[in-house]
Amino acid sequence: MARADEKLKASLKAWRKICPEDPTDIEDVGKTQAATDKIERELMTLKVQFRRKADEYEEFSADDVAAHLKEVKAYQKVLREVQSEQTELKKWLAKVRSSPSALPFALVVKGNDKGSLHVFKQENRVDRSAREGKQDITGSKVHNGTCEYTGGKLVFDFEDNARAPWKPLLQKLVNRAGVNMKVALARNSESDEPS
Structure with a gap:
């Protein structure tokens, strides 16, 4: 039995x-x-x-x-x-690829390996989506910036000059959305040293 x-x-x-x-x-x-x-x-x-x-x-x-x-x-x-x-993110990452200018994004993070990525053409949609993401992931922080597709990569430029460890998290979120694009951080985001 x-x-x-x-x-x-x-x-x-x-x-x-x-x-x-x-x-x-x-x-x-x-x-x-x-x-x-x-x-x-x-x-x-x-x-x-x-x-x-x-x-x-x-x-x-x-x-x-x-x-x-x-x-x-x-x-x-x-x-x-x-x-x-993920479907929404995939759609907007495709728009980043075809957009002649950078689009705003928000990365909601908790620790180094949990988060959500929000990309839209309008800043207010990014902010609203990021707030919802922050509510979903308690104890999280929001990092804003712009992203564009250049040199065969999605390049993220953080307003607060965020550096690693965000690159692996961004790559994980992009991959999870089913988008086959490499991720890079803008030069001013990768180093604290003056150019």
Whole structure:
């Protein structure tokens, strides 16, 4: 009888391993979405069949299954938001590539490896999006500047002359959006030394 319990425990553990609680930690949205869809199907099937299979589960009740299903559905909502943000970022990074002038951006960061990137043609949209990003990532800071596509790279010029470690984070965020562009920091952002 404990075999069914172990299988469900293992499925939930595998799902949590692939799907980090913090959406800024999601590396591969497609893989995360597939894992979430799989556990949802498993829980939905179990919920429907629980009356017949309840005796196979010693540690799980119908309420436990319903609670896990609610958790999975909430995670799917977060995933949709992450996918929407990445689609929007991809669209605007393509506009940076074709724009003759630099576009404003905001980088919302927490530590050296968590954050979100916001790029738009209008400064007020960047600010609004960055504020929302800052609310999503508690304890974060916002760095503003401009970015342009030059020399085959997305070049970010920070207003506050921010330096590394932002280059690896920017590259991670650009890659996660599905954009195949290299990232560079503007010369005045890379060094404190006078030119």
